[in-house]
Amino acid sequence: MKKLINNPTAVVEEMLEGYVAAYSRYVRQLPQNPRSIVSVNTVRPGKVGVICGGGSGHEPSFLGLIGKGMMDGVPVGNIFASPPPDPILEVTKAVDAGAGVLYLYGNYAGDCMNFDMAAELAGMEGIRVETVRITDDVASAPKSEEERRRGIAGDFLVFKVxxxxxxxxxxxxxxxxxxxxxxxMTKTMGVALSPCHIPQTGRPSFELGADEMEIGLGIHGEPGVQRGKIKPADEVADDLLDRIFADMPLSKGDRVVVLVNGLGSTTYMELFIMFRRTAQVLADKGIEIHRSYVGEYVTSLEMGGCSISLMKVDDELARLIDHPADCPMFVQMS
Amino acid sequence: MKKLINNPTAVVEEMLEGYVAAYSRYVRQLPQNPRSIVSVNTVRPGKVGVICGGGSGHEPSFLGLIGKGMMDGVPVGNIFASPPPDPILEVTKAVDAGAGVLYLYGNYAGDCMNFDMAAELAGMEGIRVETVRITDDVASAPKSEEERRRGIAGDFLVFKVxxxxxxxxxxxxxxxxxxxxxxxMTKTMGVALSPCHIPQTGRPSFELGADEMEIGLGIHGEPGVQRGKIKPADEVADDLLDRIFADMPLSKGDRVVVLVNGLGSTTYMELFIMFRRTAQVLADKGIEIHRSYVGEYVTSLEMGGCSISLMKVDDELARLIDHPADCPMFVQMS
Known part of the structure; x- marks a missing residue:
C-alpha cells in the first residue's frame, strides 16, 4: 500500500484542512470542532437544513456535496466509521434556521445509532429533526426486508432531491x-474488482482473486451476493440491471435517472462502457433516461469497481434532480 | 489487469458511444466519424472555435471538457495516441464560425504532426487556424529548452483560459x-506511484518498486527526474513545489491558481492532503491563492500519483479562470 499521506492516524484531519483551505468560498469548520463542516452561504431563515454524513473515504460524498441546492452541513467520521453525536449535533445547531433539519445517511448500524442520539439531543434543544435512511443497495437484503438494506451510491441521488x-x-x-x-424509487447494484486499503492498517478491505469480481460487495467490504470470474462489461451491466429490474419493475414509457458510479480506481473509460450498455438496455425496454450521471460520487478510497443506480422519476423528482447545485465537488447548471 | 471492458480493441469506440449517450445535451458525434466530437450548443457566429485533443485515457480530458466556456470540439485518438488529421479537420470545419479556430494540445511529437497537418488542410479550405502547444511539465526538459517540454495537467488551466x-x-x-x-504562467510537477494498464496489451505503462515513487514521470510513462523511496506527503509536496519555484519565481503578493490533479487511482483524501501542504507553503511565502481545483482533470487511466500545477495570474487570467463553464465533466458557476 503506497499512499500520499503523512501520519496514518491524522489523514481525516489533514484532508479536512486541505478541503476547507481549497474551498473556503463554500465551507468552513466550526470553531469548536474541525469535524463539523458547514456551508458558508446556504443557511437562510425558513429554509430546512439538510445534513448528510457518514464515514470518511467516500469522497466526493459526503463533504464535497455541501453547497447551494445540496447539503447545508456534514459531520465527518473516521474512515468508514460513523461520526459520533457531538459533531452531528453541532452541525444541526449551525444549520437550523427555524424550519427544522433533515438527516440523510446510508442505513448502517453505527450511523443510525449516532444520528438518532444527536436527533434526540437536538430535540431537547427545541430543534425538530427528521431522518431518512437510504436503502438503495439491492444486494444487501431481500425485497421483503427492504428496510434492512444499506445505502450506497444511490445516496447521491437522494441527497440531490x-x-x-x-x-x-x-x-x-x-x-x-x-x-x-x-x-x-432508487435501486443500486454494484460490482467490485479490487479492494481499497485503510491507511491506519494498510490492509485490504477484502480479498478477491486476480481474475475475480463480486456482485453486490459493499462499499466497506461487506460480502456480496455472487463471486465469479470477471466477465465482459456488457454481461456485468446486464447482470446488475436484471437484478434491479427484478426488484423495481419498470415499463415502457417510464423515466429514470441513471447513475454509473466509480468506486475509486476504475477509469472513466470503463464507466462510460458500462453506461453504454445501460443505455442500450433501457432503450430496448422503451424506458426514457431523464438525466445521466457518470463519474465518482460515492467512492470507497481506491476500490475498483462500479455500480449502476436507477431512480424512477415522476415530474416532481425530475424537477428536483434538474434543480441547480453549486458545491465544491459537484456543480450542475440546471 | 482487471477491467470492465468488452473488446480491448473497441474500448475507445464504446467509451464514445456511452459518453455521447450520457451527455447528448452537450455533445454529438459527427455523422461521418464517431471520433469527431463537437458541442451541440457553443458554436455561434463570430466566436472563435476552440479545439483540444490528444489520446484517449486522460478523461475528463479531453472529451469531457466540451461545453460553454470551454471547448467547442475534440478529435479523439486511440489510447495515449494522437488523433490523425481527419477527425481534427472534421472538427475544425464543424466548429469554425467565421472567426477562425484555435488548436490546443500538449506538446507531443505525434500531436504536433497531426494537428499541423490538419491546420494546413483547414487553411486550404479557407479556415484560419492558430495553435498553442502546452508545455507545463517542468520535469520534461530544462528551462533553457522550455519549448521542448510536454503538456500534462496544466493543459486544463490553459483550456479554461x-x-x-x-x-x-x-x-x-x-x-x-x-x-x-x-x-x-503555468508550471506543473508530478509524482507517480503506480502504473496504468493499456487494455490492448494488459501491460503496465512503467515499472516501479512496491515502496518507490518517481518525481516527474510522464502521463504516458515517460521517464522522470528522480526515483526513490516513497516519502511523507508533505515532503513530496515540498519537493514538487521547490522545483516549480526554481522554474517560475514567485514573490510575496503574487496570485496563483492551484490545481492538484489526481492521475486515476489516487484518492481524493490524498489529493486534499497534498493541497493542504501546498496551501501552507504558499501562505508562508505570502502568495495568494486566487482559486483552487482539486480532483481528476487529466488522468492516465488508473495510474497512481498526482501533480501540482501553479498558474501565476494577472487580472485578465484571473477573470478568465473565474468565467463560468458548463461541460459534461466540468461545471463551474463563476
Whole structure:
C-alpha cells in the first residue's frame, strides 16, 4: 500500500484542512470542532437544513456535496466509521434556521445509532429533526426486508432531491416526503474488482482473486451476493440491471435517472462502457433516461469497481434532480 | 489487469458511444466519424472555435471538457495516441464560425504532426487556424529548452483560459495571446506511484518498486527526474513545489491558481492532503491563492500519483479562470 499521506492516524484531519483551505468560498469548520463542516452561504431563515454524513473515504460524498441546492452541513467520521453525536449535533445547531433539519445517511448500524442520539439531543434543544435512511443497495437484503438494506451510491441521488427540495422552500414534512420517495424509487447494484486499503492498517478491505469480481460487495467490504470470474462489461451491466429490474419493475414509457458510479480506481473509460450498455438496455425496454450521471460520487478510497443506480422519476423528482447545485465537488447548471 | 471492458480493441469506440449517450445535451458525434466530437450548443457566429485533443485515457480530458466556456470540439485518438488529421479537420470545419479556430494540445511529437497537418488542410479550405502547444511539465526538459517540454495537467488551466476568452468574444489573435500567456504562467510537477494498464496489451505503462515513487514521470510513462523511496506527503509536496519555484519565481503578493490533479487511482483524501501542504507553503511565502481545483482533470487511466500545477495570474487570467463553464465533466458557476 503506497499512499500520499503523512501520519496514518491524522489523514481525516489533514484532508479536512486541505478541503476547507481549497474551498473556503463554500465551507468552513466550526470553531469548536474541525469535524463539523458547514456551508458558508446556504443557511437562510425558513429554509430546512439538510445534513448528510457518514464515514470518511467516500469522497466526493459526503463533504464535497455541501453547497447551494445540496447539503447545508456534514459531520465527518473516521474512515468508514460513523461520526459520533457531538459533531452531528453541532452541525444541526449551525444549520437550523427555524424550519427544522433533515438527516440523510446510508442505513448502517453505527450511523443510525449516532444520528438518532444527536436527533434526540437536538430535540431537547427545541430543534425538530427528521431522518431518512437510504436503502438503495439491492444486494444487501431481500425485497421483503427492504428496510434492512444499506445505502450506497444511490445516496447521491437522494441527497440531490432533498437538497433541491429544501432550496425550493419545501417545509420539513415536504422535504422528508420527497427524500423518502427518492429513496423508494432508487435501486443500486454494484460490482467490485479490487479492494481499497485503510491507511491506519494498510490492509485490504477484502480479498478477491486476480481474475475475480463480486456482485453486490459493499462499499466497506461487506460480502456480496455472487463471486465469479470477471466477465465482459456488457454481461456485468446486464447482470446488475436484471437484478434491479427484478426488484423495481419498470415499463415502457417510464423515466429514470441513471447513475454509473466509480468506486475509486476504475477509469472513466470503463464507466462510460458500462453506461453504454445501460443505455442500450433501457432503450430496448422503451424506458426514457431523464438525466445521466457518470463519474465518482460515492467512492470507497481506491476500490475498483462500479455500480449502476436507477431512480424512477415522476415530474416532481425530475424537477428536483434538474434543480441547480453549486458545491465544491459537484456543480450542475440546471 | 482487471477491467470492465468488452473488446480491448473497441474500448475507445464504446467509451464514445456511452459518453455521447450520457451527455447528448452537450455533445454529438459527427455523422461521418464517431471520433469527431463537437458541442451541440457553443458554436455561434463570430466566436472563435476552440479545439483540444490528444489520446484517449486522460478523461475528463479531453472529451469531457466540451461545453460553454470551454471547448467547442475534440478529435479523439486511440489510447495515449494522437488523433490523425481527419477527425481534427472534421472538427475544425464543424466548429469554425467565421472567426477562425484555435488548436490546443500538449506538446507531443505525434500531436504536433497531426494537428499541423490538419491546420494546413483547414487553411486550404479557407479556415484560419492558430495553435498553442502546452508545455507545463517542468520535469520534461530544462528551462533553457522550455519549448521542448510536454503538456500534462496544466493543459486544463490553459483550456479554461482559452475557452473563456473565446466565450467572451475575444478575436483569434486575442485568444491566442491569452492562451499563450496562460501556458507561460503555468508550471506543473508530478509524482507517480503506480502504473496504468493499456487494455490492448494488459501491460503496465512503467515499472516501479512496491515502496518507490518517481518525481516527474510522464502521463504516458515517460521517464522522470528522480526515483526513490516513497516519502511523507508533505515532503513530496515540498519537493514538487521547490522545483516549480526554481522554474517560475514567485514573490510575496503574487496570485496563483492551484490545481492538484489526481492521475486515476489516487484518492481524493490524498489529493486534499497534498493541497493542504501546498496551501501552507504558499501562505508562508505570502502568495495568494486566487482559486483552487482539486480532483481528476487529466488522468492516465488508473495510474497512481498526482501533480501540482501553479498558474501565476494577472487580472485578465484571473477573470478568465473565474468565467463560468458548463461541460459534461466540468461545471463551474463563476
Amino acid at each position: 432533498a437538497g433541491a427540495a429544501a432550496d425550493l422552500n419545501y417545509n420539513l414534512d415536504e422535504v422528508v416526503r420527497a427524500a423518502s420517495k427518492a429513496n423508494q | 482559452a475557452g473563456a476568452a473565446a466565450d467572451l468574444n475575444y478575436n483569434l489573435d486575442e485568444v491566442v495571446r491569452a492562451a499563450s500567456k496562460a501556458n507561460q
